[in-house]
Amino acid sequence: GAxxxxxxxxxxxxxxxxxxxxxxxxxxxxxxxxxxRQFPKKxxxxxxxxxxxxxxxxxxxxxxxxxxxxxxxxxxxxxxxTSAHPEDSSFYICSAKGRQLQETQYFGPGTxxxxx
Amino acid sequence: xxxxEQSPQNLTAQEGEFITINxxxxxxxxxxxxxxxxxGGGIVSLFMLSSGKKKHGRLIATIxxxxxxxxxxxxxxxxxxxxxxxxxxxLSGSRLTFGEGTQLxxxx
Numbered sequence: 001g002a003x004x005x006x007x008x009x010x011x012x013x014x015x016x017x018x019x020x021x022x023x024x025x026x027x028x029x030x031x032x033x034x035x036x037r038q039f040p041k042k043x044x045x046x047x048x049x050x051x052x053x054x055x056x057x058x059x060x061x062x063x064x065x066x067x068x069x070x071x072x073x074x075x076x077x078x079x080x081x082t083s084a085h086p087e088d089s090s091f092y093i094c095s096a097k098g099r100q101l102q103e104t105q106y107f108g109p110g111t112x113x114x115x116x
Numbered sequence: 117x118x119x120x121e122q123s124p125q126n127l128t129a130q131e132g133e134f135i136t137i138n139x140x141x142x143x144x145x146x147x148x149x150x151x152x153x154x155x156g157g158g159i160v161s162l163f164m165l166s167s168g169k170k171k172h173g174r175l176i177a178t179i180x181x182x183x184x185x186x187x188x189x190x191x192x193x194x195x196x197x198x199x200x201x202x203x204x205x206x207l208s209g210s211r212l213t214f215g216e217g218t219q220l221x222x223x224x
Contacts, residue, residue, distance in 0.1 A: 034212075091157055
C-alpha cells in the first residue's frame with residue numbers, strides 16, 4: 001500500500017518553543033491530508049483537514065493560531081505547534097489520501113511530542 | 117452516545133483462537149475502515165469497505181449496511197496480532213469518525 005512518513009517520530013521541547021512536524025506521502029499525490037491528536041488510551045481526534053494549496057479547515061475547539069498547518073505541495077504537509085505548553089504533549093498522527101473521494105486514507109507512523 | 121460503538125473494549129485470547137470484533141454505527145455512511153494500531157502508535161489501514169465482505173490473509177471484514185454493523189474476524193490468532201483495532205466510518209466527504217478501539221491481546 002501507499003506510504004506516509006512523519007518526522008520527527010519523537011520530540012522533546014521546552015515550554016514556549018515551537019515544534020514543526022512533517023507529514024509526507026512518499027509514493028502518491030496527497031490532495032488531502034488530515035492531522036489527528038491522540039491522548040493515551042483514547043481514540044483519534046481530528047484537528048484539521050488540509051487540501052493542497054488552500055487553507056486548512058480546523059475542527060471546533062482547535063486553535064488555528066496555535067496549530068499552524070501548511071500543505072504547500074502534493075506530498076508535504078506540516079503542523080507547527082507554536083509556543084508549546086505541557087498540555088500540548090500528545091501523539092500527533094497525519095493521514096493522507098489522493099483525489100478519489102473513496103480512496104483509503106494512509107496513516108503516518110505518528111509523532112510523540114513531550115513538552116517540558 | 118457515540119456515533120461509532122465498538123465491542124468488546126478489551127479482548128484476551130489464546131493463540132489459535134478465532135476472534136471477532138464488532139462495530140455498530142448510528143448514521144448512514146459511505147464507507148467503513150478497520151484500522152490496526154500497534155503499541156508504538158503507528159496505524160495501518162486493514163480494510164475499507166462499503167458492502168459485503170473482504171478477506172486478506174487471516175483477516176476478514178464484513179459489513180451489513182441495513183443493520184449498520186461491521187465485524188472484523190481474525191482466524192488462527194497469533195501473539196503478533198496483539199494491537200488496538202479501530203473501526204472508523206466515513207460520514208461525509210472524507211472525514212473519519214472513530215470508535216474507541218478494541219485492545220486485543222493474544223497470549224502464546
